[in-house]
Amino acid sequence: MKKLSILMAIALIPATLAIGCGGGGEEAAAPTQQADSAPAAAPQQAVTGGGAIAGNAKYVNGDPDAAIGMDADPVCASLHPGEVHTEKVVADDNGNLANVFVYVKSGLEGKSYPAPSSTHTLDQIGCQYKPHVSGMQVGQKLVIRNSDPTLHNVHAMPSVNKEFNQGQPFQGMELEHSFDQAEVMVPFKCDVHPWMSSFMAVLDHPFFGVSSEEGSFGIENLPAGTYVLEAWHEEFGTQTVEVTVADGETAQVSFDFSPGAVASAG
Amino acid sequence: MSRETPFLRGVHRLAAFLAGYVVLLITAGGLVKSLEAGLSVPDWPLSYGMLNPPRWWEIETVRAEHGHRLIAGTVLLLTLWLMIWIVRREPRKWVRGVAVVAFVAVLAQAALGGITVLFFLPTAISVSHAGLAQLFLCLLVVLAVVTSRRWVSEKGAGSPATSASRIVTLVTATTIAIYVQILLGAVMRHTGAGLAIPDFPLAFGGLIPPKLDFAIGIHFAHRMGALLVATLIFWSLGRVLRFASQERVLVIPASLLTLLVLVQGTLGGLVVLTGKAVLPNTLHVGGGALLLALSMMLTLMTRRLDWVARQQGVAPEVEVFETHRLEQAVS
Ligand SMILES: [Cu+2]
Numbered sequence: 001m002k003k004l005s006i007l008m009a010i011a012l013i014p015a016t017l018a019i020g021c022g023g024g025g026e027e028a029a030a031p032t033q034q035a036d037s038a039p040a041a042a043p044q045q046a047v048t049g050g051g052a053i054a055g056n057a058k059y060v061n062g063d064p065d066a067a068i069g070m071d072a073d074p075v076c077a078s079l080h081p082g083e084v085h086t087e088k089v090v091a092d093d094n095g096n097l098a099n100v101f102v103y104v105k106s107g108l109e110g111k112s113y114p115a116p117s118s119t120h121t122l123d124q125i126g127c128q129y130k131p132h133v134s135g136m137q138v139g140q141k142l143v144i145r146n147s148d149p150t151l152h153n154v155h156a157m158p159s160v161n162k163e164f165n166q167g168q169p170f171q172g173m174e175l176e177h178s179f180d181q182a183e184v185m186v187p188f189k190c191d192v193h194p195w196m197s198s199f200m201a202v203l204d205h206p207f208f209g210v211s212s213e214e215g216s217f218g219i220e221n222l223p224a225g226t227y228v229l230e231a232w233h234e235e236f237g238t239q240t241v242e243v244t245v246a247d248g249e250t251a252q253v254s255f256d257f258s259p260g261a262v263a264s265a266g
Numbered sequence: 267m268s269r270e271t272p273f274l275r276g277v278h279r280l281a282a283f284l285a286g287y288v289v290l291l292i293t294a295g296g297l298v299k300s301l302e303a304g305l306s307v308p309d310w311p312l313s314y315g316m317l318n319p320p321r322w323w324e325i326e327t328v329r330a331e332h333g334h335r336l337i338a339g340t341v342l343l344l345t346l347w348l349m350i351w352i353v354r355r356e357p358r359k360w361v362r363g364v365a366v367v368a369f370v371a372v373l374a375q376a377a378l379g380g381i382t383v384l385f386f387l388p389t390a391i392s393v394s395h396a397g398l399a400q401l402f403l404c405l406l407v408v409l410a411v412v413t414s415r416r417w418v419s420e421k422g423a424g425s426p427a428t429s430a431s432r433i434v435t436l437v438t439a440t441t442i443a444i445y446v447q448i449l450l451g452a453v454m455r456h457t458g459a460g461l462a463i464p465d466f467p468l469a470f471g472g473l474i475p476p477k478l479d480f481a482i483g484i485h486f487a488h489r490m491g492a493l494l495v496a497t498l499i500f501w502s503l504g505r506v507l508r509f510a511s512q513e514r515v516l517v518i519p520a521s522l523l524t525l526l527v528l529v530q531g532t533l534g535g536l537v538v539l540t541g542k543a544v545l546p547n548t549l550h551v552g553g554g555a556l557l558l559a560l561s562m563m564l565t566l567m568t569r570r571l572d573w574v575a576r577q578q579g580v581a582p583e584v585e586v587f588e589t590h591r592l593e594q595a596v597s
Contacts, residue, residue, distance in 0.1 A: 072326035151319060151328070153308040155386075163386055165305055169314040191305040192327050 051245035053219040055102065055253035057211040057231060058261070060095030068195045075150040076127035076193060086195065087132045088235050096215025097257060099133040100233050101201055103184065103208035104219070105240060107227030113205040115139035115178075122188065122198060124152045124168070129188060129198035133234070135208040136200060138182055146173045151192060158186040161202065165191075184232060199234055231255040271358060271418040277351050281410035284344050288403045289555045291341050294334040295399065296551025299455055300544045303327035304387050307335070310380040338376060345372045348409065361412055368405040375402055389456045396452035400445060400558055407562040416515055417570055425512035430572035432509040433502070433516070437568050440498040440523075441561040447491040448554045450484060459485045460547075466538040492531055495557075499527045502564070513571065519564040526557055 065085040070076035090098040120136035122129060125147040136142060144154050146168035154175065155165040160183040166175055179186065179202040190196035201208060209217035226244045236257040243251050298304050306327035307313045313322070313332050322332045345368055352365035375398045382391040411417060424430060454460055462481035469475045469489070475482050499520075506513075506520040530553040536546035 074324055075321070150321065150325070151314060153306060155305055155308070165308040165386060167308045167314040167319075169316070169319055191303060191308075192325060194302065194327070 048221055049247070050221045050223045051247055052222060052250040053102075053229065053243060053245060053253055054250050055217055055255065056215045057097040057100035057102070057217065057233075058095045058215060058254070058256045058258060059089065059091045059097040059233075059236065060256075060258040060261075061091075063089060065089050065091075070127055070193070070195070073127065073150055073193060075148070079126045079148070084126075084128070087128065090132075090213070092213065092215070095258065096211075096213070097233070098211050098213045098215065100211040100215075100217065100231050100255060100257075101133050101135060101185070101199070101208065102211065102217045102219065102229060102231045102253075102255070103135065103201060103203060104205065104222070105228045105230040107225055108205050108207070111205070111223075113137070116206065119143050120200075121145060122154075122200065123147050124154075124190070124196070127152075127190075127193050127196060129190075129196055131198070131210070133199050133210050134201070135203060135210065136179075137206060138180060138202055138204045139178055142177045142179070142200075144168075144175050144177065146171060152190045152196070153192055155189050155191055156186055156200075157189065158183050158202075161186060184230075185234075197234075201232070229253060233257055273415045273418050274351075274355055274413055275415075277348070277355060278410065278413040278415070280344070280348050280351065281406060281413055284341065284348060285403065285406040285410050285559060287337075287344070288341055288399075288406055289552060289559060291334070291337045292399050292403065292555040293548060293552030294330070294337050295396070297330045297544070297548040298334050299392075299551070300542070300547040301327055301330050303330045304392070305383065307331045307383070310335075310383045335379075338379065342372050342376060345369050345406075352409070352413075356413075358412075361409070364405060364408055364412075368402065368409065371398060371402040371405060375399060387456075389453075392456045393449070393452045396456070397449050400448050400555060403555055403559055404445075404562050407559050408566065411563055411566045411570075416567075424510065424571040424575060427512050428571060428575070429509040430513075430516075430568050430575060433505050433568050434565075434572050436498070436505055437502050437520075437561065437565045440495070440502050441558070441565045443491070443495050443498055444554070444558045444561050447488065447495050448558060450488045450491050451551075451554060454484045454488050457481065457484065460537060460542050463489070464538070466535045489534075492534060496527050496531060499523045499557075499561075506564075510568075510571070513567075515567045516564060516571070519560045519567075523557060523560050523564065526553060526560065529553060530557060 065088060067083050068086055070080060070084060087099065115137045119141040120134065120143070122131070122134070122142065122144045124130075124145065127148060127150065144166075146152050149171045151167065151169040153165055153167045155163075156177075157163055158179070158181075160181045161179045164177070168175065182202055182204045184201040184203070185199040186202060188198040188200060207219050207222050209219050211217040222245050224245055224247045226242060228240055229243050230238050230240045232238045239255050239257070241253055241255070243253055245251050303326075306325075307319065309315060313319045313328075313335065319328060319332060322328045349365040349369040353362050356362050356365070375395065378391055378395040378398060382388065382395055385391065454462075457480070459481035462485040463469045463475060465471065469486060475486055478486070503520045503524045506516045510516045530550065533546045533550040533553055536543070537550055540546060
């Protein structure tokens with residue numbers, strides 16, 4: 001087999017030469033072999049003071065998240081002795097729904113928030129993207145890392161920003177990128193491992209959050225005012241609610257994606 | 267033909283082998299699409315910056331895409347070899363021309379394959395890549411057939427009972443129909459319309475879909491095309507058996523076409539019924555290429571027999587034989 005692949009490789013050389021140039025499709029930054037950079041947690045708040053929003057996302061239906069098989073890549077399969085799930089619908093027994101992206105959709109017009117200096121990290125670990133759903137700011141530095149002993153391709157499929165597809169054949173590889181337009185959501189996928197997907201929101205402000213395993217999310221340091229808040233879920237779509245925030249207070253919001261339920265603020 | 271054309275056994279064997287190998291290459295390309303693995307190697311012409319990415323044969327998607335590239339590279343080299351061989355040894359100018367065109371086609375085909383990867387599989391480029399693949403296959407079939415012993419031999423004339431002129435138009439139309447049918451299939455695949463009509467053999471429980479958008483339209487056109495192609499193939503077999511039953515070189519491809527079109531229809535149905543399972547989906551692409559190659563072979567040999575017969579002038583005994591058969595058929 002090895003002999004055959006070497007033979008085939010040799011056979012390919014003139015093909016490569018004959019066709020000549022590569023070119024194109026190089027929008028993404030080149031992968032770099034940097035040492036571990038500290039992964040950024042929540043985005044740095046560009047402002048202080050103001051009020052806050054706290055809430056909870058629910059999905060009460062009981063459908064368990066579907067299990068997936070990773071046999072298409074034996075290395076991925078070996079990283080998961082137990083069951084692995086799609087991460088599409090992550091809800092606990094009480095219906096608390098994780099991976100709901102909540103952000104201020106309107107009400108901030110005329111205000112500008114510079115990109116934070118912190119980096120946002122998308123990791124490929126266990127042949128899954130971590131985080132599965134996340135947000136970052138326009139112009140912020142995104143670091144995409146391959147923590148797996150197998151190869152991945154990082155394929156971002158935005159509709160407003162520029163699409164890119166970059167290979168990361170070795171463990172520890174990192175590539176840097178930044179988006180120059182606000183967009184909710186930028187889907188990421190790995191074409192090597194069809195089950196791998198991630199959704200990243202790119203916003204021009206820092207007022208967003210992602211619901212935790214307990215279904216809770218929070219947005220802080222929001223100037224007093226009335227806002228339209230949108231909650232996004234990859235399977236259940238979006239819900240919006242209007243919310244008024246007062247200085248020094250925390251407005252409560254809840255989103256219920258259960259069949260027939262609606263969002264509420266109060 | 268003014269002078270004896272030599273039979274170049276080596277050239278003929280290489281061309282025939284290469285045509286068969288290209289059917290395999292097209293099938294491998296079908297596997298890439300069936301697995302949606304076209305972008306699993308993001309760069310081109312290298313793979314992950316290397317000639318062979320690590321563990322490429324262990325990972326299903328990368329094995330398909332990178333394997334397709336390796337087979338393609340081999341085909342490109344063999345085509346170059348074939349072209350050089352033909353240009354140096356082949357006396358017929360037009361055959362040398364076909365060999366050069368085949369090499370240019372394989373270069374263009376490689377470029378289309380690269381461009382479609384670098385631009386994230388635009389439909390027009392992917393469909394062109396699928397369509398040019400089949401034209402390239404046809405060129406190789408031409409080279410294999412016109413370098414065959416039967417073709418170059420002065421005894422290339424058919425038996426007196428053969429009336430190739432009665433078949434020529436039909437088998438030519440069949441080849442064109444198969445090619446168009448493959449293009450319809452390629453557009454359907456690359457626009458994600460393979461399941462636009464979810465049931466088979468009926469369409470939404472009826473004979474004709476109740477509504478028509480692009481996806482349903484292209485899908486339904488491919489099904490109607492299948493019926494047309496099958497009809498043309500059955501008809502061709504009937505006429506080959508009637509007007510050229512002595513010509514194994516026509517009877518064999520016509521019979522194989524008939525068998526294969528039944529298999530191909532079954533595979534097409536299975537693609538729908540299994541929700542585009544990888545195996546029937548891939549074999550269906552390979553089956554299409556094989557049908558086109560066989561039909562091309564049948565068309566070329568029929569045309570050759572017809573041409574030789576017309577060069578020699580229609581022998582009177584053939585006329586007598588024909589009249590006799592017609593009388594038999596009438597009575
Ligand atoms: Cu991957």
